Amino acid sequence: MxxxxxxxCALVLSCICVGSAVLIGGLHTATDYYKETxxxxxxxxxxxxxxxxxxxxxxxxxxxxxxxxxxxxVTITAVYALKEGGQTTGYAYKLNCSKPVKTDVxxxxxxxxxxxxxxxxxxxxxxxxxxxGGDSGYDGNIIKLADGIVEGSATANDYSSVVSGGTxxxxxxxxxxxxxxxxxxxxxxxxTGGPTVEKTPIEKIYGDLYKSNVEDExxxxxxxxxxCSYEITNxxxxxxxxxxxxxxxxxTTSFQDPEGETDVVKIVAAFSGDKASVKxxxxxxxxxxxxxxxxxxxxxxxxxxxxLEDENAVHTGSTLSTNAIRDLIIGMRADYIxxxxxxLEEMYGTSYVSESVDEYAAVKGDTSHCSYELxxxxxxxxxxxxxxxxxxxxxxxxDPEGETDVxKLIAAWSGDAANAKLVxxxxxxxxxxxxxxxxxxxxxxxxxxLEDESAVHTGSTLSTNAIRDLLLAMRxxxxxxxxx
Amino acid sequence: MQxxxxxxxxxxxxxxxxxxxxxxxxxxxxxIGVGNKIKSALGMGLAVTAVTLIAALVCWPLxxxxxxxxxxxxxxxxxxxxxxxSLVQMVGFFIKKKSISLYKTLGIYLPLITTNCAVLGVVxxxxxxxxxxxxxxxxxxxxxxxxxIFLFACIRIRLEGSNLPKAFKGVPIALIVAGLMAIxxxxxxxxxxxxxxxxx
Amino acid sequence: MDQKPxxxxxxxxxxxxxxxxxxxxxxxxxxLAVTTSFESAIGMGILFTFVIFFSNLIISLLRKIIPDExxxxxxxxxxxxFVTVVKLLSSTxxxxxxxxxxxxxxxxxxxxIVLGRAEAFASQNTVVDSMLDGLGxxxxxxxxxxxxxxxxxxxxxxxxxxxxxxxFIPKVTLPILSGYTGSDFSLAMPLFKSSAGGFLVLxxxxxxxxxxxxxxxxxxxxxxxxxxxxxxxxxxx
Numbered sequence: 003m004x005x006x007x008x009x010x011c012a013l014v015l016s017c018i019c020v021g022s023a024v025l026i027g028g029l030h031t032a033t034d035y036y037k038e039t040x041x042x043x044x045x046x047x048x049x050x051x052x053x054x055x056x057x058x059x060x061x062x063x064x065x066x067x068x069x070x071x072x073x074x075x076v077t078i079t080a081v082y083a084l085k086e087g088g089q090t091t092g093y094a095y096k097l098n099c100s101k102p103v104k105t106d107v108x109x110x111x112x113x114x115x116x117x118x119x120x121x122x123x124x125x126x127x128x129x130x131x132x133x134x135g136g137d138s139g140y141d142g143n144i145i146k147l148a149d150g151i152v153e154g155s156a157t158a159n160d161y162s163s164v165v166s167g168g169t170x171x172x173x174x175x176x177x178x179x180x181x182x183x184x185x186x187x188x189x190x191x192x193x194t195g196g197p198t199v200e201k202t203p204i205e206k207i208y209g210d211l212y213k214s215n216v217e218d219e220x221x222x223x224x225x226x227x228x229x230c231s232y233e234i235t236n237x238x239x240x241x242x243x244x245x246x247x248x249x250x251x252x253x254t255t256s257f258q259d260p261e262g263e264t265d266v267v268k269i270v271a272a273f274s275g276d277k278a279s280v281k282x283x284x285x286x287x288x289x290x291x292x293x294x295x296x297x298x299x300x301x302x303x304x305x306x307x308x309x310l311e312d313e314n315a316v317h318t319g320s321t322l323s324t325n326a327i328r329d330l331i332i333g334m335r336a337d338y339i340x341x342x343x344x345x346l347e348e349m350y351g352t353s354y355v356s357e358s359v360d361e362y363a364a365v366k367g368d369t370s371h372c373s374y375e376l377x378x379x380x381x382x383x384x385x386x387x388x389x390x391x392x393x394x395x396x397x398x399x400x401d402p403e404g405e406t407d408v409x410k411l412i413a414a415w416s417g418d419a420a421n422a423k424l425v426x427x428x429x430x431x432x433x434x435x436x437x438x439x440x441x442x443x444x445x446x447x448x449x450x451x452l453e454d455e456s457a458v459h460t461g462s463t464l465s466t467n468a469i470r471d472l473l474l475a476m477r478x479x480x481x482x483x484x485x486x
Numbered sequence: 487m488q489x490x491x492x493x494x495x496x497x498x499x500x501x502x503x504x505x506x507x508x509x510x511x512x513x514x515x516x517x518i519g520v521g522n523k524i525k526s527a528l529g530m531g532l533a534v535t536a537v538t539l540i541a542a543l544v545c546w547p548l549x550x551x552x553x554x555x556x557x558x559x560x561x562x563x564x565x566x567x568x569x570x571x572s573l574v575q576m577v578g579f580f581i582k583k584k585s586i587s588l589y590k591t592l593g594i595y596l597p598l599i600t601t602n603c604a605v606l607g608v609v610x611x612x613x614x615x616x617x618x619x620x621x622x623x624x625x626x627x628x629x630x631x632x633x634x635i636f637l638f639a640c641i642r643i644r645l646e647g648s649n650l651p652k653a654f655k656g657v658p659i660a661l662i663v664a665g666l667m668a669i670x671x672x673x674x675x676x677x678x679x680x681x682x683x684x685x686x
Numbered sequence: 687m688d689q690k691p692x693x694x695x696x697x698x699x700x701x702x703x704x705x706x707x708x709x710x711x712x713x714x715x716x717x718l719a720v721t722t723s724f725e726s727a728i729g730m731g732i733l734f735t736f737v738i739f740f741s742n743l744i745i746s747l748l749r750k751i752i753p754d755e756x757x758x759x760x761x762x763x764x765x766x767x768f769v770t771v772v773k774l775l776s777s778t779x780x781x782x783x784x785x786x787x788x789x790x791x792x793x794x795x796x797x798x799i800v801l802g803r804a805e806a807f808a809s810q811n812t813v814v815d816s817m818l819d820g821l822g823x824x825x826x827x828x829x830x831x832x833x834x835x836x837x838x839x840x841x842x843x844x845x846x847x848x849x850x851x852x853x854f855i856p857k858v859t860l861p862i863l864s865g866y867t868g869s870d871f872s873l874a875m876p877l878f879k880s881s882a883g884g885f886l887v888l889x890x891x892x893x894x895x896x897x898x899x900x901x902x903x904x905x906x907x908x909x910x911x912x913x914x915x916x917x918x919x920x921x922x923x
Contacts, residue, residue: 037778515712
């Protein structure tokens, strides 16, 4: 045929390639078409078998979420809604429970019917399917446990139904059921349109709306006592929704248990209040141990019924752990007190020496822009011998809709009568249009003068005028106090 | 820093813990056939390493930047194997030029690298990974391959002189030795948990 | 070159005498990887038979056209084509099998057996012979890995599970060394599920076959010696 060898090679090879491409391309199109027309209306087998014949619809926009339950990492990989007559009557979950370097437990679980968070321990799954059963050879025990939970003869509320033989995997499994149950209770009541978000420890203490920043300059504090060795690893500045600022600490304490093993507990604890009356607002355990009676001790401390100083209160039944926790909390509290700054201390900075509340009759006033009140006045001793004054004040004015807006703040002043200076301010009640903040900052830094009426036009002229009048009133009072 | 450490850990993991021959079952034909000559074993290991690394380097972008955007993922098998086959030819030319003796020692094994499951297996696995991890996979796999081939050649030298039942001589005892090596390597499982480094 | 073997011989040889796994020791990678489950092994065997059958067919068809210099790349392209075909078909119709075999379906393209038969047989024989050879090797390989899988699954998991991969079969778990799921009775040895177990089982299988062959050889030698002795005796008489 064709004589030239190179040509022949190229021709043959390209023919084969073309033939191959045609065959595969054609087949690919055909299989795609087949897949489209034969899309199964059934959910994957492991979900469908939870309730054969029922309709399961995969929840869209669900991306796998992990949470830590009693130190097992539980990942909900898929959620399907059980639909009956168009209504969602339950949810099925596919879960994976594991710790690194241990065999996983994978299962699907179906919850049906109404459920309430308050009653979460009574929520029972209607069916469970174990796909991967954990420690090989012991998967029988997980299956028995699952059957028991569905029947009602075993409980998923704690580890009491765990039998020996693969206990770790059984515990993982129970953690998984609890995680699914939590999500179900939220989801069936319409509370989660999307995936459940795991709350951080500080969120668990204070609730949803807040802000917390870890303090980078904090260096870990270690301590050793007769009961334990502890380490305070992080300090956080927590700002609550009402603008109060508190501190939270993350710490670890380790101690020897009666068997000689080292137990480790990690907690996050939040403190508030001034130096004389520090309050434990709450705590969140990030790494727990099985004997956790120390929790009732901490509950008492945060409620105020138990005092940290009382050594007898420690005898809760797990004295070792409670003592270890107590030492850690006392260490945290000591740091809190050492670093505690009052609001005024923060404002005046290093020149702050001390403060006291003045005998002061509230000063009220009305201007064309607002009504204000100087509610409280503090005298602040400064390091250069002078005395500054700080005011708690309120100003209220009508917004364009006719509603009354109120702004509350604390403002600090220093300097003599001729050079009264606004040192700083802190808002305790804010409004949404807060361009006036830029105005106050400029006044404090000196770039804007209170005298200058045109500087008021920040974009929220109403509020800025109200603030200006307030500041003018404060300044008048301050100068008067200096001259008195 | 974290990235470098996790890269090194990934290499170690793919090299030793999830060893290409003893744990992932790739490259067994070449492994059994390598015999007891250490020099040829090492030479083969190096050739496989070269091919694996270059193949991984070339195929990953090929897959992710050409096949995927064109929705032609199903062509991956053909594309990869052609790349590997041509790479083997090129490596063969290179070795022939540089060292005729090595070329002769490798003999039939050189073209057999094309059919070495390890190379194609690594390239196929890499489709699911990001670039860093795929290179760690390629490096770890090659190093693991060399390690096991070398150990195996050393063991086989000892096997030569031993008194085996006739039925076991040759391939059967080689496989049983491989099984014992696999048990040893199993013990290393769990040393590095890629999951806790966020690599999984 | 000895006479061309009959068609039947072409088909039967790879089943036992020239079994690709047990005698030629080729295609060992999948033989160790997919043999943890009897069903998966059979599935792999079926896919393998498909690939080798069609690749032998096409290569034999084209054997006179393919120039010798580029025969390896050509064979590879043909084989890769059919492997891709098999991947597409199995991912559509048998998705559980496809996902359980994983990367080893793609690795069929570098399976020594397929390339080896293409090179050694299909390139030199007629289309019908090549088809029979492909079928024979396919069936031979299938039963070989199925046997290994049987041993590994029974010893390793204690049970034989059907219906997990071929979903049109009802799911049945036969308890052999182990009780039904959920029971505590189990004589299973998980070692066989691991890679080490695979090596050991294959090693022992090959040793057993070698022993059988040695025995047969010995018997044949003895028979030949006896015949020679008898002939010598007869000659002397």
